Amino acid sequence: MISVSAVPAKVRLPACPHNIMCALCGVLGGRGHWTESAAAPEAFASRPEQHTRARERQARTRLVNRVLGHYGLKLDDWLGGAQVLRGRTGRTALVNNLSEMWAAADDLSRQDCDPLDPDLLQRLERE
Amino acid sequence: MGEFSQQTPINIITGFLGSGKTTLLKGLLTAPNLTDTAVLINEFGTVGLDHELVQNVTESTLLLDNGCLCCAIRGDLQGALRDLLSRRQSGQVPHFKRVVIETSGLADPAPIAYTLLAEPVLQHHFRLGGIITTVDAVNGGEQLRRFPESVKQVAMADRLIVTKTDLAEPEQIGVLHGSLRRLNKSAQIIEVAEGEIQPAALLTDDMYDDEGRSREIEHWLAAEAGADALAHDHADDIHSFALSYPAPLDWSAFSIWMSMLLHRHGNNVLRIKGLLNVAGVPTPVLINGVQHIVHPPSHLPAWPSENRQSRIIFIVRGMDRVAIKTSLAVFNKLANPDVAPGRAA
Numbered sequence A: 001m002i003s004v005s006a007v008p009a010k011v012r013l014p015a016c017p018h019n020i021m022c023a024l025c026g027v028l029g030g031r032g033h034w035t036e037s038a039a040a041p042e043a044f045a046s047r048p049e050q051h052t053r054a055r056e057r058q059a060r061t062r063l064v065n066r067v068l069g070h071y072g073l074k075l076d077d078w079l080g081g082a083q084v085l086r087g088r089t090g091r092t093a094l095v096n097n098l099s100e101m102w103a104a105a106d107d108l109s110r111q112d113c114d115p116l117d118p119d120l121l122q123r124l125e126r127e
Numbered sequence B: 001m002g003e004f005s006q007q008t009p010i011n012i013i014t015g016f017l018g019s020g021k022t023t024l025l026k027g028l029l030t031a032p033n034l035t036d037t038a039v040l041i042n043e044f045g046t047v048g049l050d051h052e053l054v055q056n057v058t059e060s061t062l063l064l065d066n067g068c069l070c071c072a073i074r075g076d077l078q079g080a081l082r083d084l085l086s087r088r089q090s091g092q093v094p095h096f097k098r099v100v101i102e103t104s105g106l107a108d109p110a111p112i113a114y115t116l117l118a119e120p121v122l123q124h125h126f127r128l129g130g131i132i133t134t135v136d137a138v139n140g141g142e143q144l145r146r147f148p149e150s151v152k153q154v155a156m157a158d159r160l161i162v163t164k165t166d167l168a169e170p171e172q173i174g175v176l177h178g179s180l181r182r183l184n185k186s187a188q189i190i191e192v193a194e195g196e197i198q199p200a201a202l203l204t205d206d207m208y209d210d211e212g213r214s215r216e217i218e219h220w221l222a223a224e225a226g227a228d229a230l231a232h233d234h235a236d237d238i239h240s241f242a243l244s245y246p247a248p249l250d251w252s253a254f255s256i257w258m259s260m261l262l263h264r265h266g267n268n269v270l271r272i273k274g275l276l277n278v279a280g281v282p283t284p285v286l287i288n289g290v291q292h293i294v295h296p297p298s299h300l301p302a303w304p305s306e307n308r309q310s311r312i313i314f315i316v317r318g319m320d321r322v323a324i325k326t327s328l329a330v331f332n333k334l335a336n337p338d339v340a341p342g343r344a345a
Helices: A053-071 A098-109 A120-124 B021-028 B076-090 B112-117 B120-125 B140-146 B150-153 B171-183 B213-226 B253-266 B321-335
Strands: A074-077 A084-088 A092-095 B007-015 B037-043 B054-055 B098-102 B128-138 B158-163 B186-190 B236-245 B269-275 B285-289 B293-299 B310-317
Touching: A053 A074, A053 A098, A053 A120, A053 B253, A053 B321, A074 B021, A084 A098, A084 B269, A092 A098, A098 B253, B007 B021, B007 B112, B021 B037, B021 B098, B021 B158, B021 B293, B037 B076, B076 B098, B076 B112, B076 B120, B112 B120, B112 B128, B112 B253, B112 B293, B120 B150, B120 B171, B120 B236, B128 B140, B128 B150, B128 B269, B128 B285, B140 B150, B150 B171, B150 B236, B158 B171, B171 B186, B213 B269, B236 B321, B253 B269, B253 B293, B253 B310, B253 B321, B310 B321
Parallel strands: B007 B098, B007 B128, B037 B054, B037 B098, B128 B158, B158 B186
Antiparallel strands: A074 A084, A084 A092, B236 B310, B269 B285, B269 B310, B285 B293
């Protein structure tokens, strides 16, 4: 058995072709959030219709704003890949993906945004 | 590094103290097709490993500011994996094709999954393979009753290896099977006696592996179908259930719903695995989540049968199946107002 010594203080990392700033999402080396089909293009490669990241984001924003309306919030595009979440009182938060957005939504609305909340579901069904 | 199938898979072998993790690993590493495996071990036990590339790492977990226990970085693994990557690149170690992490007996597998996604370098070179949990046929039932760590290790598994079956009574093994199936509907259950195991697919089949992913999905679906009789709606413990939706799911609506569900309830959603019929996508999309952590979707090249329904397996703690089913149906209807909401299997 070859015993590998402890991790040296300075680890030389191999060159990584993805270790660059992504101009769209602004994340160093980021693959993209799992909710965006662009993060896993091979999983959606069989999609026959012309599909763009911008069109997907528009559709996602339109749908999520219906949910956010329950909490008095609204999501809009901002610069690059970021979006801005606005509350009733004018407070805002910049978010890069849906996970960040839900955390900001809790904060701005001072509520626990919950997809199992019967009041939310009733409102969505009424619309 | 491009598609996930090109990335080095990391398999996790976990299991309660004395359940036979190292014995299993020792058996696996003798297989000719598994010699190119790097091994990281959190604690050396009484069973020695005679393998070319073994490294001991001292478990250290870095909790993030949000205090979430699953979204914690295993600093020991982060450093060890970066080191392995560097040494492989420079030729200092043999070119390993997979990594196996053997956890300590009380470890939570979730932070390991998070660690792989938390850093760009690791994210681009490694991916989560399978979570393999060993369960002692003699003491496993008692451990499940007494130790929540043991329950979580079983609930998160892709494969459950029931060890020491030669020492247990058939009735005892049967009762244990029932307990395991209630906790985890989708995992393949494999019995081994005296450490003997057919290793061919244990470390190679997973949902991102080009050759193994179809077999992996067959395991999910077979386990799901065979366990329907065990489905129950108790919301007070860890249990698993499957939902099926006949109508195609809108990806935007689904991802909004699932990201919101995991944000609010991720601590109690131990695993989500799904074979989705996504509207506009002819081939099935595979999803795989471990608590708050969701790995990028994968796909199958074709549907495994004529059944084109979306099927999602949940392993949850204290959550109600009907509430989850209803909620997803309502969200999906936002994008497809004319479509029937679907039903739960």
